[in-house]
Amino acid sequence: MQSLIHRMLRANEFYLLLVIVALSLIIQARSGQFFSANNIVDLANAMVVPGIFAVGAFLVLVSGGIDVSFPALASLAVYATTRILVDAGWSGGVWLPFLLAIAFGAILGAFNGLFTSRIAVPVLIITLGTANVFSGFMQGALGSVQIPNIPAGMSEFGRATLFVATNPASGLTSNMPVSFLLLIAVVVGAFLLLRYTKFGRGIYAIGGDESAASRAGFNVRRIKFWLYVIVGMTAAIAGLVRTSMMEQMHPTNLLGMELMVIAAVVLGGTAITGGTGTLTGAMLGTLLIVIVQNSMILVGIPTFWQGFALGVLIIVGTGISAVQLTRRSRKRSAALV
Amino acid sequence: MGDNVIAVRGVSKAFAGVQALQDISLEIAPGEIHCLAGENGSGKSTLIKVISGVHSPDAGTVELGGETFTKLNPREAIAHGVQVIYQDFSVFPNLSVMENLALTAELSDGRPLVSWRRMRQVATQALEKIGVEIDLEARVGTLPVAQKQLVAIARALMSDARLIIMDEPTTALTRREVRRLFGIILDLKARGIATLFVSHKLEEVFEISERFTIIRNGKHVITCLPEELDRKSFSTYMTGREFDETRFAPVIEDASPVLEVSGLGHDNAFEDVDLSLRPGEILGITGLLGSGRTELALALFGALKAETGEIRINGETVHLNGVRSAIAHGIGYVPEDRLTEGLFLERSIGSNIVISEIDAFVSSLGVLDQRKADAEAQRWVDELRIATPDPENPVNTLSGGNQQRVVLAKWLATNPRVLILNGPTVGVDIGSKHDIHRVLRALAAEGLAVIIISDDIPEVLENCNRVLVMNAGRIVSELDPATTDEHDLAALMSEDVDATSKGA
Amino acid sequence: ACTPGGQSADPGAAPAEGGDGDYTIAIVPKDSTNPWFVRMEEGVKRFAADTGLDVYQKGPAETDATMQAQVIQDLIAQGVDAIGVVPVDPGALETVLKQAMDAGIVVVTHEGASQENTMYDIEAFNNTDYGAFIMDNLAEAMGEEGVYTTMVGHVTNASHNEWADGAVAQAEANYPNLTLLEAEPRVESQDDGEVAYQAAKELLKKYPEIKGIVGTSSFDAPGVARAIEELGLTGKVFVSGTGMPAANKSILDKGLVKTLTLWDPADAGYALAALAEKILNGEEITDGLDLGVAGYEDMNFAEGSDKVLEGNGWVVITKDNVDEFGF
Amino acid sequence: MYSTGTTSPRPRLAVLRDQHVVRLAAVLALLLIFFAVMKPQYFFGPATWQSMAVQFPEFALMALGVMLTMILGGIDLSVVGVANMTAIGSASLMLAIAPTGADAGQGHLAVVCAIVFSLVLGAAAGAFNGFLVAKVRIPAILVTLGTFELFTGVAIIISAGKPISGLPPQYAEVMAARVAGIPMPLVIFVVVAALIGLLMTKTAFGTKLYMLGSNETAANFSGLKTTSLIIRTYMLSGILASAAGLVMLANYNSAKADYGSTYTLLAVLIVVLGGINPNGGSGRLTGVILAVVVLQVLSSLLNTFPNISNFYRPLIWGGVLLLVIVVNQWDKRGNLMRLLRWKGTQS
Ligand SMILES: Nc1ncnc2c1ncn2[C@@H]1O[C@H](COP(=O)(O)OP(=O)(O)OP(=O)(O)O)[C@@H](O)[C@H]1O
Ligand SMILES: Nc1ncnc2c1ncn2[C@@H]1O[C@H](COP(=O)(O)OP(=O)(O)OP(=O)(O)O)[C@@H](O)[C@H]1O
Numbered sequence A: 001m002q003s004l005i006h007r008m009l010r011a012n013e014f015y016l017l018l019v020i021v022a023l024s025l026i027i028q029a030r031s032g033q034f035f036s037a038n039n040i041v042d043l044a045n046a047m048v049v050p051g052i053f054a055v056g057a058f059l060v061l062v063s064g065g066i067d068v069s070f071p072a073l074a075s076l077a078v079y080a081t082t083r084i085l086v087d088a089g090w091s092g093g094v095w096l097p098f099l100l101a102i103a104f105g106a107i108l109g110a111f112n113g114l115f116t117s118r119i120a121v122p123v124l125i126i127t128l129g130t131a132n133v134f135s136g137f138m139q140g141a142l143g144s145v146q147i148p149n150i151p152a153g154m155s156e157f158g159r160a161t162l163f164v165a166t167n168p169a170s171g172l173t174s175n176m177p178v179s180f181l182l183l184i185a186v187v188v189g190a191f192l193l194l195r196y197t198k199f200g201r202g203i204y205a206i207g208g209d210e211s212a213a214s215r216a217g218f219n220v221r222r223i224k225f226w227l228y229v230i231v232g233m234t235a236a237i238a239g240l241v242r243t244s245m246m247e248q249m250h251p252t253n254l255l256g257m258e259l260m261v262i263a264a265v266v267l268g269g270t271a272i273t274g275g276t277g278t279l280t281g282a283m284l285g286t287l288l289i290v291i292v293q294n295s296m297i298l299v300g301i302p303t304f305w306q307g308f309a310l311g312v313l314i315i316v317g318t319g320i321s322a323v324q325l326t327r328r329s330r331k332r333s334a335a336l337v
Numbered sequence B: 001m002g003d004n005v006i007a008v009r010g011v012s013k014a015f016a017g018v019q020a021l022q023d024i025s026l027e028i029a030p031g032e033i034h035c036l037a038g039e040n041g042s043g044k045s046t047l048i049k050v051i052s053g054v055h056s057p058d059a060g061t062v063e064l065g066g067e068t069f070t071k072l073n074p075r076e077a078i079a080h081g082v083q084v085i086y087q088d089f090s091v092f093p094n095l096s097v098m099e100n101l102a103l104t105a106e107l108s109d110g111r112p113l114v115s116w117r118r119m120r121q122v123a124t125q126a127l128e129k130i131g132v133e134i135d136l137e138a139r140v141g142t143l144p145v146a147q148k149q150l151v152a153i154a155r156a157l158m159s160d161a162r163l164i165i166m167d168e169p170t171t172a173l174t175r176r177e178v179r180r181l182f183g184i185i186l187d188l189k190a191r192g193i194a195t196l197f198v199s200h201k202l203e204e205v206f207e208i209s210e211r212f213t214i215i216r217n218g219k220h221v222i223t224c225l226p227e228e229l230d231r232k233s234f235s236t237y238m239t240g241r242e243f244d245e246t247r248f249a250p251v252i253e254d255a256s257p258v259l260e261v262s263g264l265g266h267d268n269a270f271e272d273v274d275l276s277l278r279p280g281e282i283l284g285i286t287g288l289l290g291s292g293r294t295e296l297a298l299a300l301f302g303a304l305k306a307e308t309g310e311i312r313i314n315g316e317t318v319h320l321n322g323v324r325s326a327i328a329h330g331i332g333y334v335p336e337d338r339l340t341e342g343l344f345l346e347r348s349i350g351s352n353i354v355i356s357e358i359d360a361f362v363s364s365l366g367v368l369d370q371r372k373a374d375a376e377a378q379r380w381v382d383e384l385r386i387a388t389p390d391p392e393n394p395v396n397t398l399s400g401g402n403q404q405r406v407v408l409a410k411w412l413a414t415n416p417r418v419l420i421l422n423g424p425t426v427g428v429d430i431g432s433k434h435d436i437h438r439v440l441r442a443l444a445a446e447g448l449a450v451i452i453i454s455d456d457i458p459e460v461l462e463n464c465n466r467v468l469v470m471n472a473g474r475i476v477s478e479l480d481p482a483t484t485d486e487h488d489l490a491a492l493m494s495e496d497v498d499a500t501s502k503g504a
Numbered sequence C: 001a002c003t004p005g006g007q008s009a010d011p012g013a014a015p016a017e018g019g020d021g022d023y024t025i026a027i028v029p030k031d032s033t034n035p036w037f038v039r040m041e042e043g044v045k046r047f048a049a050d051t052g053l054d055v056y057q058k059g060p061a062e063t064d065a066t067m068q069a070q071v072i073q074d075l076i077a078q079g080v081d082a083i084g085v086v087p088v089d090p091g092a093l094e095t096v097l098k099q100a101m102d103a104g105i106v107v108v109t110h111e112g113a114s115q116e117n118t119m120y121d122i123e124a125f126n127n128t129d130y131g132a133f134i135m136d137n138l139a140e141a142m143g144e145e146g147v148y149t150t151m152v153g154h155v156t157n158a159s160h161n162e163w164a165d166g167a168v169a170q171a172e173a174n175y176p177n178l179t180l181l182e183a184e185p186r187v188e189s190q191d192d193g194e195v196a197y198q199a200a201k202e203l204l205k206k207y208p209e210i211k212g213i214v215g216t217s218s219f220d221a222p223g224v225a226r227a228i229e230e231l232g233l234t235g236k237v238f239v240s241g242t243g244m245p246a247a248n249k250s251i252l253d254k255g256l257v258k259t260l261t262l263w264d265p266a267d268a269g270y271a272l273a274a275l276a277e278k279i280l281n282g283e284e285i286t287d288g289l290d291l292g293v294a295g296y297e298d299m300n301f302a303e304g305s306d307k308v309l310e311g312n313g314w315v316v317i318t319k320d321n322v323d324e325f326g327f
Numbered sequence D: 001m002y003s004t005g006t007t008s009p010r011p012r013l014a015v016l017r018d019q020h021v022v023r024l025a026a027v028l029a030l031l032l033i034f035f036a037v038m039k040p041q042y043f044f045g046p047a048t049w050q051s052m053a054v055q056f057p058e059f060a061l062m063a064l065g066v067m068l069t070m071i072l073g074g075i076d077l078s079v080v081g082v083a084n085m086t087a088i089g090s091a092s093l094m095l096a097i098a099p100t101g102a103d104a105g106q107g108h109l110a111v112v113c114a115i116v117f118s119l120v121l122g123a124a125a126g127a128f129n130g131f132l133v134a135k136v137r138i139p140a141i142l143v144t145l146g147t148f149e150l151f152t153g154v155a156i157i158i159s160a161g162k163p164i165s166g167l168p169p170q171y172a173e174v175m176a177a178r179v180a181g182i183p184m185p186l187v188i189f190v191v192v193a194a195l196i197g198l199l200m201t202k203t204a205f206g207t208k209l210y211m212l213g214s215n216e217t218a219a220n221f222s223g224l225k226t227t228s229l230i231i232r233t234y235m236l237s238g239i240l241a242s243a244a245g246l247v248m249l250a251n252y253n254s255a256k257a258d259y260g261s262t263y264t265l266l267a268v269l270i271v272v273l274g275g276i277n278p279n280g281g282s283g284r285l286t287g288v289i290l291a292v293v294v295l296q297v298l299s300s301l302l303n304t305f306p307n308i309s310n311f312y313r314p315l316i317w318g319g320v321l322l323l324v325i326v327v328n329q330w331d332k333r334g335n336l337m338r339l340l341r342w343k344g345t346q347s
């Protein structure tokens, strides 16, 4: 029991949870709205897309890389899907869009995987290149434009609701989107993959020590390749969810999200150097960022001050866990100054 | 010999510009304990990597269990009973001891899923087999070096291997652990498992091996039985040079100590340490891993703040509140782990040497006088005979022994009064070792005060004029090497075993 | 058509050399993914087809003032005859447009009423009036009473803020029962439908008294409408703003938004190119200018300006006419 | 045993030993040839080059800062935020000292004050980054992502999101001047790049920077003042970013919180393409400058094709980056360079 408490106190997730609770209480105190059913549902709604992206970013970080290409990858995969289906006049269900988008995501992920598994160059560099190629291809070669009317199956899926949460005081209602189940499925899937498959342990092993992994008999190349295929597929899912929920295809809507998502995952305690981190942490980190981004008005932070507040939060949030870590390691190897 | 565990025939391997192996052949019989010897960079690790399928040879074949391979991958090697304990252990620092032990076994069965229950069983058994206790849940990265190595050894031993290859397995082990390892090797032999053993510690090699293969510059020199060689001819085969083994006799003129320590203590790493050191002395501090020797060294170097006691330099009490103040007081420190603490691997040999005194080459205008710095670097390259065609090359082009000379050069260049060396010849071949010892003696003769921290007993006895034995954080005795023999010292170090294990 | 080398040598010579009718005219939009400018390009192409001149649209890859300036810089280097710009940010382009004019290139702008270094700027309308008109539509939906607030793409976006200011001024002047939300008078959608949606949800949760939202960016109204629908406030809270017909058909049909306003960017693109050609041909620009496309047939200088030409009006879309536009 | 290692001849110039730089130079040469053949009318016109010379210094200055921090093993994603914040700060200061209609004397005073203020503010912002990285020990990527938001936030707060313009004409006179026909931004960049080059190769700071980036623990054990080194490096990056802000202020004659929003990734792209190791410890200024030129030439070349949309720009940039990576991998042994060298190499 004592070791459990001890372990908890050392865990980054614990501090993150404290920060989230403290922040929630502040927001509640300032707005009286945080703990209302519909606000919680709204946050869950806002969490879906960044959450799915965060899973992919997390997988790559654990394997020792940093992927900045997933928003561009998702945009291209989903743009191509929507374009094809709209042009073909598809009016069936959402299964085909998902199938297509995931297939495109897999192909583009394989493109990433081909480079990362064969070239000994930091993943950040490679994906910086592929991200530009993806968005350039979408905007240049495909001449992407906004697609206002997406296939009916997609918009129905985007509107599909699990349940409606009503705020008894104000009577406001918020819909819990069906896509939240997708987020859960992706997280659970990633959890099972990481914990119970050799492939998943291989990702941790590679992140810990790549050459040791290959000596232990892991096929490092193959693992890396399929890792990026999987990340491509999850990114495409996130992109399709966003497009479906907006009921419009904005090709550039997702671009620029990458750094915030990576920050969220790192905030959750995943090491940039690879090998360590938990999905719980990654999700808590994402939740924290989502809460902040979606509570500025609730707290009453003036529009002009919102960027400032976000910056302060990132610094304070990461600072807390950093100080925690430093204090721990300083105990071991004191004043190296 | 058709019944060899392994037969390497005519293997060659070149890396960009380096012929690492040239027409090497080697055979090992079941149950044989075979020693592979050679200087740093002679190609031992490369040969091992060829056998284990990490590198594919440019020419030649590897025969395993009657099958002949021109190309081998790690899985095939493992499947044919080859297990390697690598020089860098090849453990996963981020994973638990359990996974480190069991993953390889899990991988070799065909299922895509892992079973944590099975892994726990396998890991428990693996540790039982070598008779050690390590927390299965602990992350390997947080373990001390010796335990990491034990994990690597346990992992290699658990599969039904027919050949265990150990690349310098004893560098980080204490004597006690070495004894246990040798016990394990003999046990393996009894079960018909062969061992290929690489070590730079001669006495170990002679103690355990049944046959030697010596290589030099990637070429086979000789394969023979231990009785056909004495230590001297062994060294000569390895290096092509001859060495005399002599003892250090200090020339101490100035009687006042340069460094005095009294009542020094830190947390529960070490306590109540008194010592004094005069110019020209070489003081040995020896003790098992975890005896507090490294913490003491760090405290003397200002990297660890001592909580009690005081340090006096030339009679004056000083407060070392950081590495820089230690350097300012003329203290230098050659760290234990040169790769992570001592060297800037991608940077040039020259800048590695001059980095600690670089401000001395800056003119009043703030401009670095590169020519002066280069000359200084070249001086040390010559002085310490660092084997490189060009000091502009990165340090990682050097072999271990030469890298260690670079670290040494860096500190000598700061012109210290006291030089502390923590494990100065760990993993260094006898040629380099001899050179390093020669340099240290020469420096002492010029008036430098030296502290050598090492558990290599011959090294300490041959090169020091006084030896302190540390045990469980305390200095338990002071010896005169001239009147001490190896076995007495070893006994002193491992005395009072209970107290020692507490510190580990 | 291009003059090799693109010489800056001879500032005075530009419009005069005209007459041979063989011009290169480049239209530089804010970006090109936005359907707005895709539509604009149709007008530009139509003009090219009508006249047979080398007229093309070339914008930056993203809505970014600095990238737009670089595109113009490169066009100057290539020595095009005229540049028509829809500035991302007029202030940021002053220097580069001055260089263009110094190099003898004809410079005209659209949606750049504050631009100094331009020969003429054409506006489909006056920004303040347009904001007022958005307000009129919103006020009507709100029954001319209640609390409202405004939403802009970015607080850094000049036109959006002018429209929003115009809307607020209109409310103050003509709708005494409309009150601007004191605590959050202006929120940001970051030109992102998702952010507009989330921000609207927050607003409506925190300030239940809100009855209307003035949208400006074309992402605002659809995003806010989505929030209104989800929160169960259809018919209780209203939004108005700019929007393209096809993109907003569903929210109009559902009655989430009563009216949207816009001007047809294709016509603006056509007019911009036509104006440039007229200047190149040495024609005099006077009140009553006819640029040959609906809404721009009788352009007049804005009050007190000899640069800004205003056309007549904007288009209102409702669910009844949404299908008539064909874009 | 002293004969290990190869004895292949070494080109005299250190730069030529860096295969990555050689390859980048080869890419640039090919590109220029292509440009000259395909579009001679632009290639041989001075206007093309002058236009490029005005364009790239903005982001190239930022890239220099990113380069320094990356050599250190960190990164600086806040450069655009610093540039805009300092530009807005100094523009406001100029307007306060010399409001519209002020005389030339006031104008000149305002310009000098503004430049000094901007650089000091940039240094302070950078020092803040450095403090968080070195002392609080937050990963640099998070620190600078956070401070990017923070600095941009400050910029929005002080400017209320609006452009600040109407600067004293003296500013434009100084910054839009030409020195021997070379536009001022390029002059600034060349001077700054030369200074940074000197700093990196001719001072102890430069050597320490590389060493620290290569192994921080060893740097500590070698007695380097790592904390101060880190803070000073981020400060330098802040100063460079504020210089970029001053150039932007001149190029657009105004300052605004969201100028140059695409420059962050562009600067990182340049640095990485230039061969700086993202893990720190190696890379050359020459490589980064070559990368800047390659990307600028590519993008200007692209703009000479009216029918090719600018959207191809990222595609081509990304393609070049991947190409260089692949060639580097394929050419591990430096065959390309051997072609450029004289014959006798033995192994
Ligand atoms: N991956 C590699 N790439 C290039 N050269 C290599 C590589 N591995 C080894 N070498 C070269 O091969 C030679 C032999 O190296 P090896 O590691 O086998 O030495 P070793 O005998 O293990 O030395 P030690 O006794 O120090 O362990 C070295 O000179 C080295 O330069
Ligand atoms: N992956 C590699 N790439 C390039 N060179 C390598 C590589 N691995 C090893 N080397 C080189 O091989 C040589 C010997 O390597 P090794 O790691 O065996 O050191 P070592 O000489 O054995 O040192 P020690 O005796 O301390 O083990 C060194 O020159 C080293 O730089």
Ligand SMILES: [Mg+2]
Residues within 6 Å of the ligand: B040, B041, B045, B087, B168, B400, B427
């Ligand atoms: Mg070795």
Ligand SMILES: [Mg+2]
Residues within 6 Å of the ligand: B041, B044, B045, B046, B087, B167
């Ligand atoms: Mg070796």
